[in-house]
Amino acid sequence: xxxxxTNTAQGTAAGxxxxxxxxxxFLAADRFIKDARYREARLEIEKARRLDPANTYIPAFxxxxxxxxxxxxxxxxxxxxxxxxxxxxxxxxxxxSAAGIQQKIPAAPKPAPVHSEEHPQAPHIAIxxxxxxxxxxxxxxxxxxxxxxxxxPPIAPAFxxxxxxxxxxxxxxxxxxxxxxxxxxxLTHALEQEKKARxxxxxxxxxxxxxxxxxxxxxxxxxxxxxxxxxxRLHELAVSLAIPDEAEQTILREVKLKMYSTAVKEVLSKxxxxxxxxxxxxxxxxxxxxxxxxxxxxxxxxxxxxxxDQYKGTVLYVAPTxxxxxxxxxxxxxxxxxxxxxxxxxxxxxxxxxxxPNLILCQMEFAPGSLSGIKFLHLIRSTNKYTFLPFILICTxxxxxxxxxxxxxxxxxxxxxxxxxxxxxxxxxxxLLQLRxxxxxxx
Amino acid sequence: MKKxxxxxxxxxxxDLVSFVLQRSNLSVELVIAENGKEAVQKAVDDRPxxxxxxxxxxxxxxxxxxxxxxxxxxTKAIPIxxxxxxxxxxxxxxxxEIGCVEHYAKPMDPEELLTLIRKYVHE
Numbered sequence: 001x002x003x004x005x006t007n008t009a010q011g012t013a014a015g016x017x018x019x020x021x022x023x024x025x026f027l028a029a030d031r032f033i034k035d036a037r038y039r040e041a042r043l044e045i046e047k048a049r050r051l052d053p054a055n056t057y058i059p060a061f062x063x064x065x066x067x068x069x070x071x072x073x074x075x076x077x078x079x080x081x082x083x084x085x086x087x088x089x090x091x092x093x094x095x096x097s098a099a100g101i102q103q104k105i106p107a108a109p110k111p112a113p114v115h116s117e118e119h120p121q122a123p124h125i126a127i128x129x130x131x132x133x134x135x136x137x138x139x140x141x142x143x144x145x146x147x148x149x150x151x152x153p154p155i156a157p158a159f160x161x162x163x164x165x166x167x168x169x170x171x172x173x174x175x176x177x178x179x180x181x182x183x184x185x186x187l188t189h190a191l192e193q194e195k196k197a198r199x200x201x202x203x204x205x206x207x208x209x210x211x212x213x214x215x216x217x218x219x220x221x222x223x224x225x226x227x228x229x230x231x232x233r234l235h236e237l238a239v240s241l242a243i244p245d246e247a248e249q250t251i252l253r254e255v256k257l258k259m260y261s262t263a264v265k266e267v268l269s270k271x272x273x274x275x276x277x278x279x280x281x282x283x284x285x286x287x288x289x290x291x292x293x294x295x296x297x298x299x300x301x302x303x304x305x306x307x308x309d310q311y312k313g314t315v316l317y318v319a320p321t322x323x324x325x326x327x328x329x330x331x332x333x334x335x336x337x338x339x340x341x342x343x344x345x346x347x348x349x350x351x352x353x354x355x356x357p358n359l360i361l362c363q364m365e366f367a368p369g370s371l372s373g374i375k376f377l378h379l380i381r382s383t384n385k386y387t388f389l390p391f392i393l394i395c396t397x398x399x400x401x402x403x404x405x406x407x408x409x410x411x412x413x414x415x416x417x418x419x420x421x422x423x424x425x426x427x428x429x430x431x432l433l434q435l436r437x438x439x440x441x442x443x
Numbered sequence: 444m445k446k447x448x449x450x451x452x453x454x455x456x457x458d459l460v461s462f463v464l465q466r467s468n469l470s471v472e473l474v475i476a477e478n479g480k481e482a483v484q485k486a487v488d489d490r491p492x493x494x495x496x497x498x499x500x501x502x503x504x505x506x507x508x509x510x511x512x513x514x515x516x517x518t519k520a521i522p523i524x525x526x527x528x529x530x531x532x533x534x535x536x537x538x539x540e541i542g543c544v545e546h547y548a549k550p551m552d553p554e555e556l557l558t559l560i561r562k563y564v565h566e
Binding site: 223224227263266267270272273274275276279280283284287 | 455456458459462465466468549550551552553554555
């Protein structure tokens, strides 16, 4: 660079105001500093002093020049100790811009004001400033607020002074890597928190939406399936709440089964007023559009509400061995009864002495040569010690007609086939209650 | 909306009829009377489209109330279904004789009862 022609402020100072001329001197001095021509730089500052003695940049520039001179001397000393000293201090590596100086020098001896707004007359001088501190992303202690976006700063390498790099480049790199690693971990943590918050938000939204739909469905289904118009309205509500079809169907199914279950319980509590529990149940299934598969699937759930999970008594179940009778046995056991099976009245007579049942449940018809259910009932009645033993006959509709007109005793009863299990449980409970009362009154 | 007057002294029976009607898809209003005397007054006041009348009740039974209703110009056109646990044939004939259009024997069957009600309450 041809500094003697381009750097000097001489000539430009003449004919202008002292302050402007001094500014030109500062600019020239700055260029000389960049070129490591400190003596010329000092001369420019001296010129500026003569033009504008009170300018606050004069001491700052002089300090700066002194600092660079000192640095230059140190570098020369180091180099001479290791290699052949360079003829010229360091014109080549000298930065060509203020930013270069800023990068090379960590701190200015005395920082001077640089804002031209505050000092309009001051030249634009690159004052050495500390390098920017590394940006550390500190995740918020609180999880990200729902609905706002978490600001994620860019990953910034840790600042390592050049000097440190020269003397311990490897360790500086390690520090850098460690810092970056730490920041990545923090970012990962922050992202996880944001993801969690979003999941919570989604979950909360789904919960609110499904609750809203469920409430609407319950209101509409309380007295059975709603009409077409109401069904459409409910579907539109589900759509507006962004509830998928599959979820809507699941909720609908749960609601209608719940409503049906409530209705069943209400009806069963008034069973004595109904002609037939099974036909009433069938009517309710139509009212609530419960398919047989749904009924069977949820039957156990309904029954759990109806029965207590405890020992209810021992039932001697007299019926031929087949699939449906086995199923009834299983369900009676689930309902809390101990069940002893007998395939015929004759077999039952053999077992009754051993097990002391609380109740006999017996079919009407058996294989030829065997006692009928009615004859077995009369046989039991005629035995003194079983006089009060509850006896339930399982009969067909036609047989039920004749039984109604016959004289069944209070602790005896019948239930029509196919057996409605809910009704059977109620009948069994009633008869056992009567037995309990009978025994209590005897004592 | 059509009105049905249920005359019944047993609360459980009233609840059950109400339960069945609520689940019937019939758009009807259920008016309750607990005895025949109350029924006569409510029939005049509410002008129901159908009366379900229990025959055995305190204060005034159905056997007394039905002739009164049938003798009053304001209520004689209202169909009355005898809703009773008396299931003998002579009871049935007697209820028709005093002016009931049907005789329905308790205990009830929901579907059967609704079919009967629909016959007289056309929406």
